Amino acid sequence: xxxxxxxxxxxxxxxxxxxxxxxxxxxxxxxxxxxxxxxxxxxxxxxxxxxxxxxxxxxxxxxxxxxxxxxxxxxxxxxxxxxxxxxxxxxxxxxxxxxxxxxxxxxxxxxxxxxxxxxxxxxxxxxxxxxxxxxxxxxxxxxxxxxxxxxxxxxxxxxxxxxxxxxxxxxxxxxxxxxxxxxxxxxxxxxxxxxxxxxxxxxxxxxxxxxxxxxxxxxxxxxxxxxxxxxxxxxxxxxxxxxxxxxxxxxxxxxxxxxxxxxxxxxxxxxxxxxxxxxxxxxxxxxxxxxxxxxxxxxxxxxxxxxxxxxxxxxxxxxxxxxxxxxxxxxxxxxxxxxxxxxxxxxxxxxxxxxxxxxxxxxxxxxxxxxxxxxxxxxxxxxxxxxxxxxxxxxxxxxxxxxxxxxxxxxxxxxxxxxxxxxxxxxxxxxxxxxxxxxxxxxxxxxxxxxxxxxxxxxxxxxxxxxxxxxxxxxxxxxxxxxxxxxxxxxxxxxxxxxxxxxxxxxxxxxxxxxxxxxxxxxxxxxxxxxxxxxxxxxxxxxxxxxxxxxxxxxxxxxxxxxxxxx
Ligand code: FE
Ligand code: CA
Numbered sequence: 001x002x003x004x005x006x007x008x009x010x011x012x013x014x015x016x017x018x019x020x021x022x023x024x025x026x027x028x029x030x031x032x033x034x035x036x037x038x039x040x041x042x043x044x045x046x047x048x049x050x051x052x053x054x055x056x057x058x059x060x061x062x063x064x065x066x067x068x069x070x071x072x073x074x075x076x077x078x079x080x081x082x083x084x085x086x087x088x089x090x091x092x093x094x095x096x097x098x099x100x101x102x103x104x105x106x107x108x109x110x111x112x113x114x115x116x117x118x119x120x121x122x123x124x125x126x127x128x129x130x131x132x133x134x135x136x137x138x139x140x141x142x143x144x145x146x147x148x149x150x151x152x153x154x155x156x157x158x159x160x161x162x163x164x165x166x167x168x169x170x171x172x173x174x175x176x177x178x179x180x181x182x183x184x185x186x187x188x189x190x191x192x193x194x195x196x197x198x199x200x201x202x203x204x205x206x207x208x209x210x211x212x213x214x215x216x217x218x219x220x221x222x223x224x225x226x227x228x229x230x231x232x233x234x235x236x237x238x239x240x241x242x243x244x245x246x247x248x249x250x251x252x253x254x255x256x257x258x259x260x261x262x263x264x265x266x267x268x269x270x271x272x273x274x275x276x277x278x279x280x281x282x283x284x285x286x287x288x289x290x291x292x293x294x295x296x297x298x299x300x301x302x303x304x305x306x307x308x309x310x311x312x313x314x315x316x317x318x319x320x321x322x323x324x325x326x327x328x329x330x331x332x333x334x335x336x337x338x339x340x341x342x343x344x345x346x347x348x349x350x351x352x353x354x355x356x357x358x359x360x361x362x363x364x365x366x367x368x369x370x371x372x373x374x375x376x377x378x379x380x381x382x383x384x385x386x387x388x389x390x391x392x393x394x395x396x397x398x399x400x401x402x403x404x405x406x407x408x409x410x411x412x413x414x415x416x417x418x419x420x421x422x423x424x425x426x427x428x429x430x431x432x433x434x435x436x437x438x439x440x441x442x443x444x445x446x447x448x449x450x451x452x453x454x455x456x457x458x459x460x461x462x463x464x465x466x467x468x469x470x471x472x473x474x475x476x477x478x479x480x481x482x483x484x485x486x487x488x489x490x491x492x493x494x495x496x497x498x499x500x501x502x503x504x505x506x507x508x509x510x511x512x513x514x515x516x517x518x519x520x521x522x523x524x525x526x527x528x529x530x531x532x533x534x535x536x537x538x539x540x541x542x543x544x545x546x547x548x549x550x551x552x553x554x555x556x557x558x559x560x561x562x563x564x565x566x567x
Contacts, residue, residue: 078103078110080166083255084264087176087271088314090217090332092156095176095271097122098314099164100146101139105255106239108248115140118147122154122162126173132160139166144251146311156181174268177216179334183389186335189514190216193396193474195277195446196223197257200234202478202529204262206509209524209536211269213511218270219340221446222277222398223479224309225253235481235530245301250308258312267314274313275328275342277398277447281305284356284417286349299324329377331384338514339390341381343397345419348374353421358406358413365414365423372422381429386436391546392514395443401426402454402471403461405496412496418447430458430468440546441469442519444512449476449483451510451523453502453542455550463498467550472521472542474510482528483507485539501551502540518552519544 080101089096097120104110121134133153139145147164154160157180164171180186192215197204210218227250230238239256240249257263281302282290289298306321313319319327329344349372353364364370373381385393395401401419403426405412414420433441443456452473459465475483483506490503506525513520522541526534545552 080111080169081164081171083258083312084267085162085164085171085174086267086314087162087174088273089150089316090177090179090271090273092179092181093154094150094152095122095154095160095178096314096316097149097151097162097164097174097176098146099171100144100312101166102145102255105259106252108251109144109255111141111145113141116145116166119165120147120149120162121165122151122160124158124160126161126175128161128163128173144308144311148315148317150316154178156184172264172268176271179217179332180337181335182333184335186337187515189334189338190214190511191219191514192509192511193219193221193444193446193472194477194509195221195474196279196449196476196479197263198223198226198279198476198479199257199260200226200230200236200238201481202235202507203532203534204260204477205526205529205532205534206477206507206524206536207262207266209526210509211265215270215511216334218266218272219342219396219444220272220274221396221444221474222275223279223446223476224274224276224313225250225257226279226479227253227282227305245304247304247307250305251311254308254312272314273332273340273342273396274315275344275396275398276309276346278346278417280309281346286346286417287351289351329373329380333390334514336390337516338392338394339384339388340394340396341384343373343381343395344377345372345398348372348377349422352416354416356416356421358408359416359421360411360413365416365421366427368424368428370422370424372419372425378425378428382432382436385433385438385441388438390439391516392440392442392519393438395441397443397445399447400445400452400454400471400473401443402452402456402499403497404454404493404500407492407496430456433468434458434466440519440544441549442544443469443471444510445471445473446476448473449480449505451475451502451504451506451508451525451539452500453521453551454497455499455501457499460499470542470544470550472510472512475504475506475508475523475525477509478507478529480505480507482530483525485525502542504539506539508536517546519546 080103081099082102082105083100086098087095101111101116102109116139117136118139119136121131124130124132133151137147137149139147156178159177161173161175163173192210227244229242239252244250244253278285284290303324306326310319310321330342332340350370354362399418403420405414419426454471455467456469456471457465458468485506487505493503494500507529508525511522520541520543522538524536525539526536528534543552
């Protein structure tokens with residue numbers, strides 16, 4: 001059941017993930033699904049009840065019959081798939097399948113030291129009547145009983161369904177999709193960017209809307225967890241309710257976030273490509289330390305934070321941390337249409353310019369000896385871009401690339417944590433894109449908890465300077481709470497920085513559709529996230545035409561109109 005990767009097939013709605021179906025059968029009422037703690041509360045799902053009910057609801061489907069039983073059922077007295085399933089790293093012939101066995105996710109997982117065999121299978125249909133591959137993976141305590149299956153030998157541009165089993169228990173079903181064949185013609189790629197999901201600040205309603213989109217892939221651009229204790233006004237209390245530092249702490253925090261049914265559903269619905277930002281370790285960290293030193297053993301903390309990140313993400317084994325290092329910069333191609341260079345702007349950067357906050361135009365910003373990407377990654381990126389044969393050359397990364405000055409204390413200041421603090425690296429990148437005639441540069445960014453559209457100039461201080469590309473910055477899923485449509489700050493920023501074409505402070509995500517002739521970005525926002533069931537709407541759309549850097553001229557007028565209407 002292979003479907004070609006093209007326009008004609010995108011009208012097909014994504015089914016409600018089958019795992020919801022299973023859960024709804026196993027639980028008493030659908031409303032309980034909205035309660036994040038249900039799955040891990042004391043009313044744990046009795047395994048036999050779960051099996052009876054799920055088998056009942058799936059009667060007629062040879063669910064369990066196709067799965068071999070392992071001898072380790074006695075180790076799993078509670079439902080182990082409390083954190084759902086996920087897929088990621090789509091290649092034309094492969095995908096990563098993820099799950100973690102955690103019958104007691106908020107108590108460290110609930111498993112002892114034993115190794116547990118996890119059976120997996122991947123099929124071309126949701127009923128698993130056409131299983132294309134299967135196998136077993138060992139879940140060990142070293143990786144918190146997570147499994148990362150690297151499936152190869154699949155067909156390009158194809159939907160697949162997958163699930164896991166251990167003991168007698170079967171996981172939810174996830175749906176995923178492989179990338180198109182390398183270099184092949186592709187009529188359309190539809191994807192979303194998301195970032196910044198502070199669990200204590202708001203609900204994950206955005207994902208309830210996202211699962212209804214017909215996306216090929218989701219990019220998560222950082223701040224998957226937040227490391228702090230919950231604030232006094234926390235909507236949902238962080239666990240453990242303190243700043244996390246140990247591996248055990250980070251594991252519990254990930255488990256808490258991933259126990260959210262809306263987030264689980266979004267992972268089960270699409271393949272994800274993820275990169276971390278600062279809060280997966282510590283606020284505003286960079287290189288070997290945070291900008292302010294409150295912890296002598298920062299590198300030890302960074303290594304356990306990386307470890308927990310890998311354990312909970314559908315990453316390839318090439319991203320397994322080695323000590324304090326983790327490889328997350330990598331490239332993805334979708335036919336001849338789009339190439340994504342996923343960047344790591346944290347691990348290899350030199351220490352902050354000036355004092356590390358909003359600063360005046362200090363000389364260190366332009367010091368060519370300071371770096372945002374490190375030499376190896378910068379060379380890798382430059383090579384990717386100069387050799388790309390794809391129409392759209394896209395960077396997926398963490399912090400704002402566009403220069404943004406802000407009037408503070410009577411002077412213009414720049415954020416040292418963003419690319420403004422590493423202007424020399426940005427200048428080198430922009431020059432190399434121009435010199436190598438890289439087509440259609442689009443930068444996708446998270447971090448700021450706001451929606452922005454920024455045009456990137458060769459020299460951001462010269463309005464006559466050439467536009468090199470466009471940056472779409474996506475707002476947060478929940479961080480910073482409800483947000484607002486209108487902001488005086490937005491007006492002020494756009495006055496000082498005319499290359500900002502759009503600014504908004506509501507929560508949501510951005511859907512992008514790349515086609516051979518144009519790329520469109522729809523900014524989707526919600527009026528609130530501190531109460532359930534917020535509706536979502538597209539507040540603004542922007543178009544880039546193939547071959548014209550920056551917003552298309554007609555769209556630029558529209559953009560300005562939209563921006564003016566907002567302010
Ligand atoms: Fe954030
Ligand atoms: Ca951040």
